Amino acid sequence: MTEIFENIKKLYRFYAPAGELADFIEFFAESSAEETYRHVANSRFTIKMFPSWTPTCYLNLGPPYQLTVGPNRYAIQPNTDVLILRNTIVERFNLPTDSIFTIKFYPGGLEAILGISQLPLINKVVRLETALPASLIQRVKQANQFEERIALLEHFFLEQYRLHKKADHYRTFVANTIGTFEASGLVLSPSQLADRLFATSRTINRYFHRVVGTSPKHYLSQVRIRAALLDYVADRKGFLCEAYGYYDMSHFYKDVVKFTGQKVGQAQ
Template identity: 65%
Template sequence: MTEIFDNIRKLYRFYAPENELADYIEFFSESSASETHRYVANNTFSIRMFPSWTPTMYINLGEPYVIDVGTKSYQIQKHTDVLILRNNIVERHNLPTDSIFTIKFFPGGLEAVLGINQVQFVDQVVNLEMLLPEWLIRRVKQPICFEERINLLQQYFLNQYQLQRKSDHYRQFVSSTIGTFDDSGMVLKTGQLADRLYATSKTINRYFRRVIGIPPKQHLSMVRIRAALTGYVTHRNQFFPDAYGYYDMSHFYKDVVRFTGKKLRESL
């Protein structure tokens, strides 16, 4: 299964925060045993995800699995829990007994909530015990329900967030830049965004590298192709490339190949 082209969410239960964490955590999710059996039965399966620079925690509630991060493969044991930055293509290979609890942060969200800068995690698979207390991980992995796991993690994250609020200037600026880019129809360049935000191009570049780990041009290009590709797959007959800042379909097609490594017709 491939992100964007396939509905990988159908295998999971989801919860999106509705409190102060909503700006920093995209969702909590947990594998659904019934839905996994419905769609994959007793077969092994894999889930391929494209770059997003969204720090993602995987708490393993089931059996070992293999995860490919870029060109490297990692064997994740039953009692191992990890975080990946998703700065590269990621593919997780699963058994039918796959059971994962996931926390997906927005870019910069890890720093806003936990005070941990994501840039250091490029191309790594990080043991979650380096980021979360052992007692919290142990309690989340106990045989409790989805809602109880969410409550445990949200309470911890909210407490940590209150301690980090004073140092949130960089992340807020990056978030405002991304919002301004989106509102412009995804056409503004870094210099134009700097003018809108009363900053310099040098400042925007420095802030993006500090919070996300890549220059604004590279990140905003990724934001645009992910949004455009999702729009194309969802409503192909109503897709207009200029709505996403592309000159024409040829311009869009070239970006699809650059982002996915495949021509569009090979993926659909």
């Protein structure tokens, strides 16, 4: 199954935090045995996800599975829990019996809550114990209910956030830049965004490298193609590439290949 082209979320239960954590954590999710069986029965399957620059934790509640990050494949054992950045294409090779609990942060969210920069995570798969206490991980994995796992993690993250809470100028500036880009219809260039935010192109570039780990041009181009591709898949006949700043469909198709590594027709 491929993200955007197929609804991979139908295999999971989701919870989006509110309050103080809402700006930093996109969601908590857990594999649903019932929905997985409904959609894939007893077959092996893969989950392919495109770059998002979002720190993501995977707690393994079930049997071993394989994880490909860029060109490298990793064997994830039952007692292994990992943290990745998702700065490249990620693919999980699953069994119907797999059970995975996911925590997906927004860019900069890991640093805002835990004081951990996402930059060292680029192109790596690290043990989750480097970010979360081993005792907390075990308590979360031993909990009986999805809601209980969420309660444990939210309590810990709120405590940590309040300890680390401060005026984070870098993260706030990057968040405002992304918000301004989205409000513009995903068409403003980094230099135009810098003008809107009364900053220089050098400043916006430096802040993105510090918080996200890549240039604003690269990150924002991925935000644009992700949104455009979602729109295209939802309504191909009504899709207007010009609404996303593309000159024509050829320009859009070229960006799809650059982002996904495949032509649109290959996923149909």
